[in-house]
Every structure is written in structure tokens, then in C-alpha cells.
Amino acid sequence: MDVDSPTGPSGLHALARWFLPHASERQMHSTQSLLFTLLLPSLLQLPIGWHLLHYPQHRLPRLIMLPFVVLTAIRCGFSGHVEYTTQSWLNLDLGISAFFTSIRAIWLATKTEAPKYIANDGKPAQPLLLELIGTMRFAGFDIGVPSASEPRWDFIVNRLITSAWCYIGWDILDVAVKHPLVNPATHLGIGSLKICREGPLGLFAEALVFLSVGSIFVYLSIQGSCAFISAISALFVPSTQASWGDLPYIFPLKADSVRALWSTHWHDLFRIMFLDLAFKPTASLARRLGLPRKAQKALGVLAVFTLSGLMHEAGIEGMSWGHADQGWGAGVEGWSYATTKFFVLQGVGVILEDVLQETTGMKVQGWAGRIWAFTWVMGTGWPMIDVWLRHGIIPACPTSWQLSKPLVNAVLSALATWRTS
Incomplete structure (x- = not known):
């Protein structure tokens, strides 16, 4: 077979590289292209979700649509990038979103029984299709987590308090792990546990970075964002409370x-x-x-x-x-x-x-x-x-307002002085 033929190995390779380009071939996203790549895969799931709700036993049309959705999700997730030293958390989100959107589409396409909405006496707060596509834990559906049962104002106040505490924790850690005393390579957009360990704060810096990146940042970001978004949702549209379960952690x-x-x-x-x-x-x-x-x-x-x-x-x-x-x-x-x-x-x-x-x-x-x-x-x-x-996960983390910067700087400087004295 002619390797230079469009249908030969080189043609297939070129097609594969178009869907999943090498990192060095990805172009910088504009605001418009970033929004497009974030929204398009979710929009393409709507026909699959609609078909599942109305014709759950007939999988063939959904299976026919599935490859198009998955390939589009992969292309959108890896076609470009944003500035990696300051906004690379969006690159992280794009990659995970491409994978998650693909498996969600597979899940929607292969099911033979439509999830049943059981919250709010079966009356969704928004069109049922959007409830199905928008939820991750399927709160309000028979297959998902139970809807949060707190009285509305308790629900709102408790979650706003949780989101505030999570943000305070995020602010402190954001300042700490990006501090040159903790990660001397932050300004380069990289890091490593070895670099942290060999810095001025030694094992303390290594342990702080390890625990922050490995668990605390993940906890604060997911718990805090879920708490805040659900509180605002229930505040302005009370019926949406049923679309939220208890907090994830x-x-x-x-x-x-x-x-x-x-x-x-x-x-x-x-x-x-x-x-x-x-x-x-x-x-x-x-x-x-x-x-x-x-x-x-x-x-x-x-x-x-x-x-x-x-x-x-x-x-x-x-x-x-x-x-x-x-x-x-x-x-x-x-x-x-x-x-x-x-x-x-x-x-x-x-x-x-x-x-x-x-x-x-x-x-x-x-x-x-x-x-x-x-x-x-x-x-x-x-x-x-x-x-x-x-x-570069540390420089890539979304930057807080750094309200705690004076306090954290003072504590880290004191630790460094104590360690070298």
C-alpha cells in the first residue's frame, strides 16, 4: 500500500493527529475558541440524552451518534491550549472534560432504561433533558444521590458558610505553595518534590506541597464550588435545590x-x-x-x-x-x-x-x-x-485574591529564619 496515499498509514496517522495533535502543535486559544471547545461537546450530547429519555430501548440511533460526539470531544479537548504559566488549570479542565464527556456519551448511548426524575413530585426545575445532561451525581433521579433534604434557608446559609471556609483555605494555600520559599521554581511554571525539599524550608515545604496538590486543593475546589453554586442556585430558583445532593465530600x-x-x-x-x-x-x-x-x-x-x-x-x-x-x-x-x-x-x-x-x-x-x-x-x-x-500544577492553579499574603509571608519567613538559625 502506498504510504503517501490519503487512505494509507500516513493518511490515517494524519487524521489521528488532527483529532489528537501533539502538544507542540496546539495553537493558543482565543476567548471565542475556548468557549466553543468547552460548550460544543456538551451540546452534542443533547440529542443522545433526548433519545434516551424518549426511546431508551432503541440504542442503535444513539450508538450511531456516539463516535461523532466522542471524536468531537477529543478534538475540542486537545486542539489548543491557554497560557501555561498562569491559566493552565483550563488546560487541565479541557483534558479531563474531553475524557469525561466521552464516557458520559458512552453511558447515555448504551443504557436501555431512562433515569426517572423523582424529586419535586417529578417536576424538574428545568427541562428534564438539561437536568440529565447537566448533573454529575444525578441528584433528583432514581439512580443518583438523594436530594438534599435541609430546609431551604438552612441549605443556603450552611453552603455559603462552607464555601467561605473553603475559599479562606484556598487563599492561604495558594499563597503558600506559590511562595519561592516553598517552591523555588514557581516562576518557571514548574516544580517537583525534590526542588521543594532542597529549598529553604526543606521537608516542611515538600510535605505542604504534597498534601496540598494531592488532596487539600482538590477538596477545597470541589467542595467550595459545589457549595457556592448550589447555594446561589437555591437562592434565586428555589426548586433547583432538589437538583443538588449533599456536598460531595x-x-x-x-x-x-x-x-x-x-x-x-x-x-x-x-x-x-x-x-x-x-x-x-x-x-x-x-x-x-x-x-x-x-x-x-x-x-x-x-x-x-x-x-x-x-x-x-x-x-x-x-x-x-x-x-x-x-x-x-x-x-x-x-x-x-x-x-x-x-x-x-x-x-x-x-x-x-x-x-x-x-x-x-x-x-x-x-x-x-x-x-x-x-x-x-x-x-x-x-x-x-x-x-x-x-x-506545572502549582502555577496553573487559579490564583486567589491572596488576602492572606502578608500573614503567610510572615509565617514562612519566620520558619525559614528559624530553620537556618
């Missing part, structure tokens, strides 16, 4: 096992789709292969965490422009796919807990369980966090 520090952390205390934004697209098909395949029930469950757990890892790899790929560590599959010191491996190891931790209980009758719980869960998650997270730092 439930006291993560109270998790007394790896399973409890990921199944109960950490956010559940993707849980329903991950179970339907990863756990159930994998467990079903294992059952058809004649594997024991415990093996079916274990493989299903690993499939869910693998899917989560791949979604976060897409975020890394979105941030790869301008960095030597090229996105998808990035690792440190020969540990490739560090992000995916971290999530797979969380599944391994869950399985180890199940094996311990089944073989000894001992359940991982209490303070011993908390120490175990913290040690496992933190210990397996080091390579992943270093990869994200090398891709």
Missing part, C-alpha cells in the same frame, strides 16, 4: 480504611458512570469466564480505578504543552503512567482489605484503619504528585 479525615475513603468520604462525582462502564461489565465478563465471585468483584474494583486513572492522565495530557514531560503516560524515574498506577494501587488497597477480612475475620477500621489508609494513599501518591508538579 463527607469528612475525608474520618476514613478508617482505603475502601471507606474512596467509597464514602471522597467525592462521588463520577461514581455512577464508573460503576456502569467499568465495574459491572468487568465483573460480568469475569463471571462468564467462570471466575469465582470474589475475583469478579476484585477485577471490577480494579477496572473502576483504572478508568479513573486514565481520566486523570487526560488532564496531564491537557497540561503537556510547554513541558518536557509529555502528558499521557508521564512518570518519574522510569515509573511511567504514574497517575494511572496510583489509582490502580488504590484498588489494590481495597482488595487487600477484603482479603484480610476474609482470611482472618479482621475488619480494617478504627485508628489503626485510619493510619493504614493514610499511609497507603500518601505512600503510593508520591510519583503521581511529582508528575503533576513537573507539569
Whole structure:
């Protein structure tokens, strides 16, 4: 076959590169192109969602539309970039959004039963199609989390208070982790745990950055934004309260096992789709292969965490422009796919807990369980966090108003002076 032919290997390669261009080939987004790439994939899901609501048993039309939606989502997610030293969080969002939009489209296309809206006496606060496409946790639907049951004003006030505390925490950490005493390479748009450790604050800086990037920033951003948006929504349109469940996080520090952390205390934004697209098909395949029930469950757990890892790899790929560590599959010191491996190891931790209980009758719980869960998650997270730092995740985080800057600067300077005295 002629390799230069449009239908030959080079033609297929060129087509693939158009849908998923190399990081160095991505053009700078304008405001208009950025809005277009953010909105188009969601708009293209509307026909699939509408068809599911009206003709759930007839999947063929949805399956025909599916490749177009997925390819468009990939193209929109990775066709361009924004300034990587100040606004790269948008590159991260574009990458994750491309992956999430694709799996949501797959989920909508493959279901054979339409979700039923059960909140507000079955009367959605907005058109049912928008409720279905707009929600991540499917609050108000029979398949989703229960709608928040607080009285309206308690709901609004409590969530505004939560969002305020989250913002204060974000402001303090934003100033701290971007400070040159903590991350001396911030001005270069990069970082690493080693750079932080070798800086003026040593292990304190490394631990602060590790915990902030690995968990605290994620918690504050998701919990705070969900609290604020839901409060404003319920304030101006009371009926939308039913479209919100309880806040995504439930006291993560109270998790007394790896399973409890990921199944109960950490956010559940993707849980329903991950179970339907990863756990159930994998467990079903294992059952058809004649594997024991415990093996079916274990493989299903690993499939869910693998899917989560791949979604976060897409975020890394979105941030790869301008960095030597090229996105998808990035690792440190020969540990490739560090992000995916971290999530797979969380599944391994869950399985180890199940094996311990089944073989000894001992359940991982209490303070011993908390120490175990913290040690496992933190210990397996080091390579992943270093990869994200090398891709500039700290400078890329949205900048707060930095109201706490004078206080944080004074504290960090005092620590540096104390350490060198």
C-alpha cells in the first residue's frame, strides 16, 4: 500500500493527529475558541440524552451518534491550549472534560432504561433533558444521590458558610505553595518534590506541597464550588435545590480504611458512570469466564480505578504543552503512567482489605484503619504528585485574591529564619 496515499498509514496517522495533535502543535486559544471547545461537546450530547429519555430501548440511533460526539470531544479537548504559566488549570479542565464527556456519551448511548426524575413530585426545575445532561451525581433521579433534604434557608446559609471556609483555605494555600520559599521554581511554571525539599524550608515545604496538590486543593475546589453554586442556585430558583445532593465530600479525615475513603468520604462525582462502564461489565465478563465471585468483584474494583486513572492522565495530557514531560503516560524515574498506577494501587488497597477480612475475620477500621489508609494513599501518591508538579500544577492553579499574603509571608519567613538559625 502506498504510504503517501490519503487512505494509507500516513493518511490515517494524519487524521489521528488532527483529532489528537501533539502538544507542540496546539495553537493558543482565543476567548471565542475556548468557549466553543468547552460548550460544543456538551451540546452534542443533547440529542443522545433526548433519545434516551424518549426511546431508551432503541440504542442503535444513539450508538450511531456516539463516535461523532466522542471524536468531537477529543478534538475540542486537545486542539489548543491557554497560557501555561498562569491559566493552565483550563488546560487541565479541557483534558479531563474531553475524557469525561466521552464516557458520559458512552453511558447515555448504551443504557436501555431512562433515569426517572423523582424529586419535586417529578417536576424538574428545568427541562428534564438539561437536568440529565447537566448533573454529575444525578441528584433528583432514581439512580443518583438523594436530594438534599435541609430546609431551604438552612441549605443556603450552611453552603455559603462552607464555601467561605473553603475559599479562606484556598487563599492561604495558594499563597503558600506559590511562595519561592516553598517552591523555588514557581516562576518557571514548574516544580517537583525534590526542588521543594532542597529549598529553604526543606521537608516542611515538600510535605505542604504534597498534601496540598494531592488532596487539600482538590477538596477545597470541589467542595467550595459545589457549595457556592448550589447555594446561589437555591437562592434565586428555589426548586433547583432538589437538583443538588449533599456536598460531595463527607469528612475525608474520618476514613478508617482505603475502601471507606474512596467509597464514602471522597467525592462521588463520577461514581455512577464508573460503576456502569467499568465495574459491572468487568465483573460480568469475569463471571462468564467462570471466575469465582470474589475475583469478579476484585477485577471490577480494579477496572473502576483504572478508568479513573486514565481520566486523570487526560488532564496531564491537557497540561503537556510547554513541558518536557509529555502528558499521557508521564512518570518519574522510569515509573511511567504514574497517575494511572496510583489509582490502580488504590484498588489494590481495597482488595487487600477484603482479603484480610476474609482470611482472618479482621475488619480494617478504627485508628489503626485510619493510619493504614493514610499511609497507603500518601505512600503510593508520591510519583503521581511529582508528575503533576513537573507539569506545572502549582502555577496553573487559579490564583486567589491572596488576602492572606502578608500573614503567610510572615509565617514562612519566620520558619525559614528559624530553620537556618
